[in-house]
Amino acid sequence: MTHGILKLKRVNRLHHVDMDDSPLVNNNLVNGAVDYKNRPVIRSKSGCWRSAYFIISVEVAERFAYYGVSSNLITYLTGPLGQSTATAAENVNVWSGTASLLPLVGAFIADAFLGRYLTIVIASLIYILALGLLAFSTLLPSNCENAVSTSSCSSQLQVILFFLSLYLFAFAQGGHKPCVQAFGADQFDADNPEERKAKSSFFNWWYFGLCAGSTIGIFVLSYIQDNLSWGLGFGIPSIIMGFALLIFLSGTMTYRFGEKTEDKNAFVRIGHVFVKAAWNCRTTPSEISAHEQACGTLHHQDSQEFRFLNKALLSPDGSNEDGTVCSIAEVEEAKAVLRLIPVWVSLLGYGIVFAQISTLFIKQGATMDRSIGSSFDLPAAALQSFIGLTIVILIPIYDTILVPLTRSITKTPSGITMLQRIGTGIFISIVSMVVAAVVETKRLKTAREYGLVDHPNAKVPMKIWWLLPQYLLAGTGEVFTMVGMQEFFYDQMPSDLKSIGLALYLSVVGIGNFLSSFLISIVEKTTGRNGQDGWISDNINQGHIDYFYYLLTGINAGSFFIFIYVAKSYIYGQRRAL
Structure with a gap:
C-alpha cells in the first residue's frame, strides 16, 4: 500500500x-x-475563458482584416485596376463564393493531417504574406494616364500579383476561420456541467467579437482606402494579423489540445463504414436484426436510424475477427455525420435570403433619399453596419438575460436547444423578407406617383430609413440562426471532425450565394422576355424586386417547414440536447 x-x-x-x-x-x-x-x-x-479570450481576440483581428479588404474590393477593381462594373462584380462574386467554400478544404487539412493549432499558425503566416503582397501590388506602376476609359489601365504584372494575392488571402482565411472557432470551443469540456454552460456562451461572444471586428474594419479601412492610400488600406490588416498571431502564440501554455491516439484517421474510419456497408449490400434485414440482438448494445433509438449502415458490423463470410468488420462506435460515428446532411440541406433557403443583404438591399437604398442634413449623403451600403450593431447589442442581452430566463423554464443549459434557436432565426428571416417586399412596394408606388419610373438615376422622395427595419430583422435573425448553426455543427460532429462541422455552417452561406445568383438568372430569363423589363431590371423602378422578395419568402418558408420536420426527427448525437 x-x-x-x-x-x-x-x-x-x-x-x-x-x-x-x-x-x-x-x-x-x-x-x-x-x-x-x-x-x-x-x-x-488551463482552457475555458482564460484561453478563449486569446482566441476571440484573434478572430476580431481576422474579421477586421477580411472585411476591411472584401467590403471595398469592388471599388478597387473599378478604380485603380480600371475594370468595368460588370467585370468587377463578376470577379467579386467568384472570389466571395470561393472564399466561402475554402473553409471545407482548410478544415479537412486540419482534421486529417495538421491539427487545428498548427493549421491556425500556418494560415496566419499565409494571411500576413497575402495581405503584404496585396499592399505591394498597389505600389506597382500602372498606365492609367494613357489608358482608354473603357479598358484596364493596370499593368499585367500588377493584375497578376493582385489576384494571386487575393486568392492566397482567401485560401488563408479558409484554413484560419473554421479552425480558430473549433479550437476555441475545444477549450471547454462538454462533460463538465459548468464548462458546458460556458461553451454555449462562448459561441455567443464569439459572434459578438466577429461582428465587432468586421464593423470596425468596414468603417476604418474603407475610409483609409478611399481617402488616403490603398497600399495603407491593405497593409494595416497585414500588421494587425501579425499582432494577432503573437497574441495567439502567447496563450499556448494555457491551451487544451486533443489527446493524440493511435486510432485510424476519422475520415478513414467513416469511409470504411460506408465501404463495408456497400460491400454487404446483400445482407438481409433478418441477419442485421439477429446481430443487433446478439450485440445487445444497439437497442436504442439512434441505432435504428440509417440501419443500412449496420451492415458494416457484419462480414460476408460470417467471421467477426478484428479488422474484418467495423465497430459499433465507428458505425454510430458515421451515422452522426450522415444525420447532419438533411439539416444542412434544409438551411439553404436561409442561405439564399442571407445573400440579399449585400446585393438587392443596397440597390433599393441607392435609389432613395439618403441625405443627412444639407451636405451629406449616407452611402447605401452603410446600412449594413446596422446589422452588426444589432448583433453587438442583442448578443449580450441574449446571453445574460434570455438564456438564464429560458434555462429556468426548460432546464436546458443553453436555454433553448440548438435547433430551436436556428428555427427561431429562420422564422425572423422570413418576416424580414416580407417587410422588405412591403417597403419595396411602397418605394415603387412613390416612384410612380412622382413620375420617376423612367428615370433610374433620380432619387425617389422616400427616406432610406424605411429600409432600417429589414436590416434590423436580418441582424436579429443572425443572432439566432448563425450562432445556432455554429454551435450545432460543431457540437454534433465527431470530436476529430469539429473543424469540418464549422466549415459546413460556413458553406451554407457560400452555397446560398451561388444559389441566389442562379435564381436571379432564372428570374431574369423568365420574367424579362420579348424585350420587357423583368422583376430584376437595371432600372429597378421598372422592375419588381418586391415580387422577387415574395418568391424568396415562399422558398424560405418551404425550407422552414422542411427544417421543422427534420428537426423534430433529429436525434442529438451527444448525451445532451443543447
Whole structure:
C-alpha cells in the first residue's frame, strides 16, 4: 500500500500535478485533453475563458482584416485596376463564393493531417504574406494616364500579383476561420456541467467579437482606402494579423489540445463504414436484426436510424475477427455525420435570403433619399453596419438575460436547444423578407406617383430609413440562426471532425450565394422576355424586386417547414440536447 502511494506521488511530480489535483482526489484533470507538451492538463489552470479570450481576440483581428479588404474590393477593381462594373462584380462574386467554400478544404487539412493549432499558425503566416503582397501590388506602376476609359489601365504584372494575392488571402482565411472557432470551443469540456454552460456562451461572444471586428474594419479601412492610400488600406490588416498571431502564440501554455491516439484517421474510419456497408449490400434485414440482438448494445433509438449502415458490423463470410468488420462506435460515428446532411440541406433557403443583404438591399437604398442634413449623403451600403450593431447589442442581452430566463423554464443549459434557436432565426428571416417586399412596394408606388419610373438615376422622395427595419430583422435573425448553426455543427460532429462541422455552417452561406445568383438568372430569363423589363431590371423602378422578395419568402418558408420536420426527427448525437 505504501509503495503504491509513493508511486502515485512520483507520477504526479512528473506531470507537475499536486496530490490535491490528482484524479483520485478531486478529478481535476480534463479527460481526452493534453497541454502543449502532451501532458495531462489541469482543469483549474488551463482552457475555458482564460484561453478563449486569446482566441476571440484573434478572430476580431481576422474579421477586421477580411472585411476591411472584401467590403471595398469592388471599388478597387473599378478604380485603380480600371475594370468595368460588370467585370468587377463578376470577379467579386467568384472570389466571395470561393472564399466561402475554402473553409471545407482548410478544415479537412486540419482534421486529417495538421491539427487545428498548427493549421491556425500556418494560415496566419499565409494571411500576413497575402495581405503584404496585396499592399505591394498597389505600389506597382500602372498606365492609367494613357489608358482608354473603357479598358484596364493596370499593368499585367500588377493584375497578376493582385489576384494571386487575393486568392492566397482567401485560401488563408479558409484554413484560419473554421479552425480558430473549433479550437476555441475545444477549450471547454462538454462533460463538465459548468464548462458546458460556458461553451454555449462562448459561441455567443464569439459572434459578438466577429461582428465587432468586421464593423470596425468596414468603417476604418474603407475610409483609409478611399481617402488616403490603398497600399495603407491593405497593409494595416497585414500588421494587425501579425499582432494577432503573437497574441495567439502567447496563450499556448494555457491551451487544451486533443489527446493524440493511435486510432485510424476519422475520415478513414467513416469511409470504411460506408465501404463495408456497400460491400454487404446483400445482407438481409433478418441477419442485421439477429446481430443487433446478439450485440445487445444497439437497442436504442439512434441505432435504428440509417440501419443500412449496420451492415458494416457484419462480414460476408460470417467471421467477426478484428479488422474484418467495423465497430459499433465507428458505425454510430458515421451515422452522426450522415444525420447532419438533411439539416444542412434544409438551411439553404436561409442561405439564399442571407445573400440579399449585400446585393438587392443596397440597390433599393441607392435609389432613395439618403441625405443627412444639407451636405451629406449616407452611402447605401452603410446600412449594413446596422446589422452588426444589432448583433453587438442583442448578443449580450441574449446571453445574460434570455438564456438564464429560458434555462429556468426548460432546464436546458443553453436555454433553448440548438435547433430551436436556428428555427427561431429562420422564422425572423422570413418576416424580414416580407417587410422588405412591403417597403419595396411602397418605394415603387412613390416612384410612380412622382413620375420617376423612367428615370433610374433620380432619387425617389422616400427616406432610406424605411429600409432600417429589414436590416434590423436580418441582424436579429443572425443572432439566432448563425450562432445556432455554429454551435450545432460543431457540437454534433465527431470530436476529430469539429473543424469540418464549422466549415459546413460556413458553406451554407457560400452555397446560398451561388444559389441566389442562379435564381436571379432564372428570374431574369423568365420574367424579362420579348424585350420587357423583368422583376430584376437595371432600372429597378421598372422592375419588381418586391415580387422577387415574395418568391424568396415562399422558398424560405418551404425550407422552414422542411427544417421543422427534420428537426423534430433529429436525434442529438451527444448525451445532451443543447
